[in-house]
Structures are given as structure tokens and as C-alpha cells.
Amino acid sequence: AGPVESKNEAAMSELVPESRQKPVVPMKPTGINANLLGYIGIDTIIEQMRKKTMKTGFDFNIMVVGQSGLGKSTLVNTLFKSQVSRKSSGWNREEKIPKTVEIKAIGHVIEEGGVKMKLTVIDTPGFGDQINNENCWEPIEKYINEQYEKFLKEEVNIARKKRIPDTRVHCCLYFISPTGHSLRPLDLEFMKHLSKVVNIIPVIAKADTMTLEEKTEFKQRVRKELEVNGIEFYPQKEFDEDLEDKTENDKIRQESMPFAVVGSDKEYQVNGKRVLGRKTPWGIIEVENLTHCEFALLRDFVIRTHLQDLKEVTHNIHYETYRAKRLNDNGGLPPMTVETEENHESNL
Amino acid sequence: QNDGYRTLSLSGHVGFASLPDQLVKKSIKQGFCFNILCIGETGSGKSTLINSLFNTSFDDPVSTHFLPSVRLRAQTYELQESNVLLKLTIVNTVGFGDQMNKEDNYRPIVDYIHAQFEAYLQEELKVKRSLFSYHDTRIHVCLYFISPTGHSLKSLDLLTMKRLDSKVNIIPIIGKADSISKTELQKFKNKIMNELINNDVQIYQFPTDDETVSEINTIMNGHLPFAVVGSMEEVKIGNKMVRARRYPWGIVQVENENHCDFVKLRKMLICTNMEDLREQTHIRHYELYRRCRLEEMGFRDIDPENRTVSLQEAIEAERHDFQLELQRKKEEIRQEFVQRMKEKDAILKEAKQQLQTEFEHHMLMLKEARLKLEEMEKGLEDEIAMFIHKKANAELLQSQATFSTPALSLKRDKDRK
Numbered sequence: 001a002g003p004v005e006s007k008n009e010a011a012m013s014e015l016v017p018e019s020r021q022k023p024v025v026p027m028k029p030t031g032i033n034a035n036l037l038g039y040i041g042i043d044t045i046i047e048q049m050r051k052k053t054m055k056t057g058f059d060f061n062i063m064v065v066g067q068s069g070l071g072k073s074t075l076v077n078t079l080f081k082s083q084v085s086r087k088s089s090g091w092n093r094e095e096k097i098p099k100t101v102e103i104k105a106i107g108h109v110i111e112e113g114g115v116k117m118k119l120t121v122i123d124t125p126g127f128g129d130q131i132n133n134e135n136c137w138e139p140i141e142k143y144i145n146e147q148y149e150k151f152l153k154e155e156v157n158i159a160r161k162k163r164i165p166d167t168r169v170h171c172c173l174y175f176i177s178p179t180g181h182s183l184r185p186l187d188l189e190f191m192k193h194l195s196k197v198v199n200i201i202p203v204i205a206k207a208d209t210m211t212l213e214e215k216t217e218f219k220q221r222v223r224k225e226l227e228v229n230g231i232e233f234y235p236q237k238e239f240d241e242d243l244e245d246k247t248e249n250d251k252i253r254q255e256s257m258p259f260a261v262v263g264s265d266k267e268y269q270v271n272g273k274r275v276l277g278r279k280t281p282w283g284i285i286e287v288e289n290l291t292h293c294e295f296a297l298l299r300d301f302v303i304r305t306h307l308q309d310l311k312e313v314t315h316n317i318h319y320e321t322y323r324a325k326r327l328n329d330n331g332g333l334p335p336m337t338v339e340t341e342e343n344h345e346s347n348l
Numbered sequence: 349q350n351d352g353y354r355t356l357s358l359s360g361h362v363g364f365a366s367l368p369d370q371l372v373k374k375s376i377k378q379g380f381c382f383n384i385l386c387i388g389e390t391g392s393g394k395s396t397l398i399n400s401l402f403n404t405s406f407d408d409p410v411s412t413h414f415l416p417s418v419r420l421r422a423q424t425y426e427l428q429e430s431n432v433l434l435k436l437t438i439v440n441t442v443g444f445g446d447q448m449n450k451e452d453n454y455r456p457i458v459d460y461i462h463a464q465f466e467a468y469l470q471e472e473l474k475v476k477r478s479l480f481s482y483h484d485t486r487i488h489v490c491l492y493f494i495s496p497t498g499h500s501l502k503s504l505d506l507l508t509m510k511r512l513d514s515k516v517n518i519i520p521i522i523g524k525a526d527s528i529s530k531t532e533l534q535k536f537k538n539k540i541m542n543e544l545i546n547n548d549v550q551i552y553q554f555p556t557d558d559e560t561v562s563e564i565n566t567i568m569n570g571h572l573p574f575a576v577v578g579s580m581e582e583v584k585i586g587n588k589m590v591r592a593r594r595y596p597w598g599i600v601q602v603e604n605e606n607h608c609d610f611v612k613l614r615k616m617l618i619c620t621n622m623e624d625l626r627e628q629t630h631i632r633h634y635e636l637y638r639r640c641r642l643e644e645m646g647f648r649d650i651d652p653e654n655r656t657v658s659l660q661e662a663i664e665a666e667r668h669d670f671q672l673e674l675q676r677k678k679e680e681i682r683q684e685f686v687q688r689m690k691e692k693d694a695i696l697k698e699a700k701q702q703l704q705t706e707f708e709h710h711m712l713m714l715k716e717a718r719l720k721l722e723e724m725e726k727g728l729e730d731e732i733a734m735f736i737h738k739k740a741n742a743e744l745l746q747s748q749a750t751f752s753t754p755a756l757s758l759k760r761d762k763d764r765k
Contacts, residue, residue, distance in 0.1 A: 320476075
């Protein structure tokens with residue numbers, strides 16, 4: 001019986017793969033504080049980093065969601081001071097409202113102060129415009145997830161591109177109708193579903209239809225409703241990194257948001273200055289005047305202070321959540337490529 | 349270059365020019381990592397140079413020449429300058445070039461570099477990962493210390509650098525350069541660079557594509573390898589205390605550009621190209637490692653029919669193959685087991701058979717013995733019967749004899765007596 005037994009043992013050991021030998025070198029060193037006795041130049045890394053990022057340029061993808069006629073295109077044009085969206089000049093009555101929600105992404109390149117930005121504005125015509133609007137957020141959620149999917153596929157490649165093209169939605173401006181009462185069920189449903197996958201910034205559109213008191217009351221009510229429904233809009237409380245962030249963001253969350261905005265791409269002469277505004281029989285509404293509306297706050301918030309943070313939250317949190325979920329659903333494997341037309345064409 | 353994107357002109361100030369500042373602010377909050385690997389023989393001046401570079405006395409004990417193999421010692425320090433926090437990791441080789449047989453000297457170094465890449469790759473492949481708070485331990489630059497012999501590179505140098513040039517950014521340095529004269533130094537440098545080129549060793553080239561730094565970088569590229577002198581002692585020159593080495597014949601000043609290339613090295617390494625070194629490590633060396641590793645694990649982007657395969661399909665195919673293999677092995681073992689059972693069965697059967705025959709044999713023997721005994725018994729009984737018969741006869745005769753001739757019997761008795 002001797003020789004037969006040992007042969008079985010050999011067969012068994014072949015099945016269990018030999019575990020990789022662990023390296024015998026230290027891997028995670030511990031930190032020790034060291035005192036510098038003179039200037040070295042470590043802080044020049046800031047300049048080096050700044051130069052590099054300026055050379056590569058930035059991507060920014062912003063989505064606008066809201067019913068037709070709320071001034072989405074105008075607002076985007078006002079934000080970026082250029083004809084980003086060609087619709088805004090005059091409501092073209094010939095254009096049909098689409099039967100379903102369409103997703104239209106248009107990319108532009110803008111440059112300012114040596115910084116090049118690839119701006120993509122994603123419009124969602126048809127949202128909330130049908131008779132039956134149930135599940136009309138689904139195409140939007142699908143689009144956002146598709147962008148995460150695209151990025152994941154690129155990231156998972158063996159031979160990867162130096163810079164993976166970023167088409168993920170960094171910011172979603174949701175336009176609330178200035179009814180003055182409260183949020184509509186559609187608003188709540190949309191924000192409830194989408195705040196889990198993308199940064200949502202709620203915006204009260206066409207705020208020039210409300211007086212100051214009506215505006216303040218409306219904002220308070222909207223904030224309350226969002227809180228009651230557990231909707232976490234950007235900047236989300238749970239992602240505040242430190243006390244400084246928290247105090248700054250708390251102020252924005254509890255006082256300024258949702259921003260009540262007015263958009264315009266026409267200029268008028270006011271007090272000797274040319275300003276963007278809307279001319280009415282009872283006066284000129286200055287878009288960038290903080291006493292008239294909160295457009296300037298929105299612009300500073302989205303572009304001048306939190307643009308990078310919007311991108312980082314999208315990348316480090318929303319994308320990672322999507323990736324973890326995808327990998328878990330597939331048993332730790334990246335998602336399957338469905339042989340679509342796109343793939344087919346690329347092979348020709 | 350804009351691939352289908354319209355270029356728009358802005359009619360006013362938007363404000364996204366502050367983007368780099370926003371990015372920088374975040375990076376400062378997170379802090380920076382920089383990892384330097386120093387390779388050089390014991391006593392080539394590695395620790396002194398690092399101390400001089402960072403103006404600090406890093407705690408690094410002197411090592412002996414008698415270590416059996418090359419080991420690596422890594423230590424991390426946190427340095428702060430204005431508002432920049434740098435996590436600096438210095439990895440020193442201990443015992444490099446000391447052994448009799450230096451064949452395997454490069455191996456622990458390559459293993460260490462791979463281990464850092466592997467750790468990063470593992471983190472990247474995790475389902476739940478946190479890359480933005482990951483402490484990056486990948487080696488960003490390798491300072492290779494060449495002995496100041498004045499002749500040429502040693503074969504160990506060439507061998508090691510060749511092994512490392514595709515894995516890490518190498519900056520060759522001549523250590524303890526104050527032992528070479530100026531004229532010899534230039535010849536030495538030229539010889540070294542020629543040897544490196546001839547042997548196709550890819551050392552790190554300072555980047556020349558950015559106009560602001562391309563000029564200085566090109567000049568510096570021509571000064572490689574940097575001939576450096578390090579010192580932690582300070583000597584009074586004029587009315588300043590400077591780092592220097594005091595000799596009877598003069599004082600070698602570390603930060604004097606006429607004396608050595610220390611200032612150039614510091615400028616290039618830290619002030620001009622630290623970010624580029626980090627970037628090159630990530631987008632070139634790490635990507636290469638990752639590609640090789642994934643291919644090693646059996647993944648492809650393009651399968652044999654030249655269609656693009658996703659990692660998913662590759663893993664599925666791999667898993668399928670593995671399952672088949674598992675099945676096959678299982679079946680194999682099962683067969684083995686059945687076979688063994690059969691054999692054991694046969695053996696047992698045979699043994700049983702043997703026992704049976706032996707038993708029967710013994711039974712036969714027993715029977716024969718019994719028969720024999722019975723015969724003997726019968727024989728004996730017969731004899732007994734005959735004896736009794738004879739005895740009866742004899743007694744009869746005797747009684748008859750006493751009646752007829754008692755005297756005869758007496759006589760006979762007397763005779764008998």
C-alpha cells in the first residue's frame with residue numbers, strides 16, 4: 001500500500017498552488033519627524049505641480065436638468081460667458097419637445113489665464129415635460145452610470161492611456177420651478193435617486209419672479225423638504241474633510257443654497273457700466289448684482305472655489321462607489337463588454 | 349488636437365483660472381510623498397549626501413563590510429517647509445558590493461522596487477479601495493553612487509543599472525568626488541556616459557519639453573553624472589559657516605559650484621524636477637510593471653483572433669479554464685482512489701484465498717492425523733483384546749496344569765525359581 005499512498009499525496013499538492021513568496025524587505029516604513037536646518041526648496045513642488053496641471057489642462061462636465069423653459073441654457077451661457085448653448089437666444093417655438101428624455105452632450109474648449117478647460121455641457125431636453133413623467137430620471141441615471149462604466153473599462157485595461165478621458169458628470173444643476181410653494185414630487189424623486197450617484201446642486205430658476213421675502217421663505221421650505229426626504233445635495237455633509245471645510249460648507253448649505261438665480265446673455269448700461277441683465281418695464285435686473293439674485297454666488301461656488309472639489313468627490317466617492325458595486329456584483333470581476341455597434345466599428 | 353470640440357471665446361471673466369490653485373490647495377492638504385533609493389557600495393558617501401541634501405541629520409547607523417547579502421533599509425521622515433508637508437522615504441542599500449560573489453547583489457533591490465509596485469497594484473485592484481489616501485511607497489528616484497576611481501564604471505555598476513533602468517528613474521552620481529582632480533573628472537564623466545550609452549542604459553533625462561525649464565534641464569543633462577561631495581561639518585569661511593571638508597591643503601566647500609556639483613543635484617532633484625520624477629514613476633515605470641504583471645497573470649487586451657477582449661472576458665475564460673482543470677484533477681484523484689481500492693481489494697482477496705487454502709490444508713492434516721490416531725487406537729484395542737484373550741488362555745492353562753501335576757508344577761516352580 002506504501003507507493004500508492006505517496007502518489008496521491010503528490011497529486012494533492014499539485015492542486016494547491018504554491019503561494020507567492022513574501023519579500024523579505026521592509027515595505028511600510030514608519031514616519032519620523034526631522035528638523036530642517038536650512039532652506040532646501042521642497043516648497044517649489046507647488047510650482048512644479050501647478051505648471052504641470054496647466055500644461056495638461058482640465059476636463060469639466062456639467063449637466064443641467066429641469067423642465068423646458070426654466071432657463072437652463074441661458075444660465076449655462078451666463079456661467080461661462082460664452083455661447084455654450086446655442087438655444088438661448090429666443091425660444092424657438094418651432095422646436096418640438098422630445099417624446100422622451102434625451103441626453104445631449106456638447107463639448108467646448110475655453111481658455112482663461114493660461115488655463116485650458118474642456119467643458120462639456122450635458123443637456124436633458126424632455127425631462128419632466130411629458131404627461132406621464134414616471135421614471136423620467138432613468139435615462140439620466142443610465143447616462144451617468146454609462147460614463148462611470150466607460151472610465152472603469154479604460155482603467156481596467158492592460159495597456160492604459162496616459163490620461164483616461166474623463167466624461168463623468170462632475171456636477172448636476174437641478175432647476176427648481178419658482179412656484180413659491182414647495183418642491184414637486186418629480187423634483188423629490190429625481191433628487192432622491194440621483195444624489196446617490198452624482199453631485200447635485202439645486203438651483204431655483206427664474207428667481208426674478210419672486211420678491212425677497214417670498215424667496216427667503218421658499219428657500220427655507222425647500223431646504224426643509226430636502227432634509228426631511230434625506231436628500232444629500234452637494235456639498236455633502238459626510239465628505240467635509242476638516243473643520244475648515246465644515247464651517248465653510250455649513251454656511252453655504254444652511255444659508256445660501258439652493259441658489260436663486262437669474263440668467264442672461266444680454267448686456268445693458270447701468271450706472272455707466274455694462275452689465276449682464278434682463279430689461280423689464282419696471283427696471284433692469286442685474287445678474288451679477290448680489291442684491292438682485294444669487295447668480296454670482298453660484299458662479300463663485302461652482303467655478304472659483306469648488307470646481308476641483310466637485311471633480312474629486314466625483315472621482316473619489318461616486319466613481320469608487322460605482323466601481324465597488326460593479327465589481328461586487330460580478331464577483332470581483334470588471335464588467336462584461338457587450339458587443340455594441342461602437343466596439344464593432346472600432347475594430348474595422 | 350481638440351478632436352471635434354468647438355473653441356469658444358469668453359466675453360468676460362469667468363474665474364476658472366483659479367483651478368490650478370484649487371488643485372494645489374488640495375494637494376497641500378494631502379501632503380506629498382517622495383521616495384529616494386540610494387545604491388552604492390559601503391562607504392561611498394550615501395548617508396552623508398542625503399544628510400547634506402536635506403540639511404538634516406537623518407538617523408542612519410554606519411554598517412560593516414561583512415554582511416552576507418544585500419539588504420535594504422527604509423526610513424520615512426516628515427519634513428515641513430512653509431506650508432508644504434513632505435513624507436520623505438529614504439531607502440539605503442546595505443552591504444552592496446561587499447561580497448566575494450556579487451552576482452545576486454541587484455536582486456534584493458529589484459525585489460524591493462517590485463514589492464512597492466505590487467502593493468500599489470493590489471490597492472488599485474481592490475474592490476473597496478482608497479487610492480487618494482494611499483501612502484505611496486514606490487521609488488521615485490534612484491541615486492546610483494559610482495566609485496570615484498577615475499577610470500570607468502565597474503561591471504557591477506553596469507549590471508545593476510541595466511537591471512533597474514526600466515523600473516526606476518536612475519540618476520548616476522560620483523560620490524566622494526573630491527578625490528578626483530578637475531581634469532580627470534571631466535574625462536571620467538565622459539567615459540561613464542559613453543559606457544552607459546554603449547550599453548544602452550536608460551538613465552533619467554531631465555525633461556526638456558517645458559520652455560521654462562528646458563534650457564536649464566538641457567544644460568544639466570550635459571553635466572551628468574553629478575560629482576558630489578557631502579559633509580555634515582561646518583567650517584567658517586570669511587564670516588559665514590558653510591558645509592565643507594577641511595583638508596591640510598585646503599577646504600572643499602559643498603555648496604561651491606566650482607568645487608562640486610552638489611548644488612546642481614539639489615536643484616535638479618528637488619527644486620525643478622521632483623514632480624516630474626513622481627509623474628514618470630507613475631505613468632511609465634508603474635504602468636510597465638502593471639502591464640507585465642497582468643499579462644503574467646494571463647490577461648490580454650487582444651485575444652488570439654485579434655478581437656479586443658475585456659478584462660472581464662479574460663478573467664471569465666481564465667476561471668473557466670481553471671474550473672476545467674479542477675474538474676480534471678478531481679476526476680484524476682477519483683480514478684486513483686478507485687484504482688487503489690481495487691488493488692487493495694485484490695490483495696485482501698488473495699490473502700483471504702491464501703488463508704483459506706492454508707486452513708483447508710491444516711484441516712486435511714488434522715483429518716489425516718485423526719485417522720492415524722484412530723487406527724492406532726484400533727490397533728491398540730486389538731492388541732489389548734488379544735492380550736486379554738491370551739491372558740485368559742494362559743490362566744486356563746495354568747488352572748489345568750495345577751490339577752494334573754501339582755508336583756510338576758512345584759518342580760516347575762522350583763525350576764523356575
